[in-house]
Amino acid sequence: MTGRRHLQCSHDKLSVEQERNYNLISHVSPRCRQLAIARMSDDEATEFYEDEDETFEFDGRPYLFEPEYTEEELRERRERREIERQRAEEAAASRATTQPRITGRWWCSCRCCEIMPTDMECFCCKEWDLLHRRSQDARCVTLAEGFSSLLDLWVLEAFFHVPKLNWARRPTPEGPDGHLSTE
Known part of the structure; x- marks a missing residue:
């Protein structure tokens, strides 16, 4: 293949200028693309859109790549959630009956x-x-053995640098040499 693009409808080769326009427009932002198309002649723009319409295929199926579970996997997930719920209830019940930990x-x-x-x-x-x-x-x-590295300033800053909405202030480590205090 010569590297030139063929029009799908007429199988004619693009002119050098049409190919240049296509290559310039296909790799830029949508706003720049609109401006470049506006500068084209009517014939060039028509050919560009015809070519683009033929190569664009929209499936229209949202969630196409979401995971699909088998009945067995769904059953296992339900069982796990039920076990976790029971454990949480038991833990809450035991906390209610035991003496406070702060004592x-x-x-x-x-x-x-x-x-x-x-x-x-x-x-x-x-x-x-x-x-x-x-x-x-x-x-x-x-x-x-590896716990002391978790208290390193760089590790903590990287961990707390998770962008979250509505965080007025991010927690920062306070202690000797920028580490969390272990005392």
């Missing part, structure tokens, strides 16, 4: 936790399944 460290399994201002913040690393699997060797997640 002492009885809830801490790693012996490194501090009492926080609210019950919800009083949470031991051994209570979180994800951390428990990763830090089985360490007594506490804060004593694990």
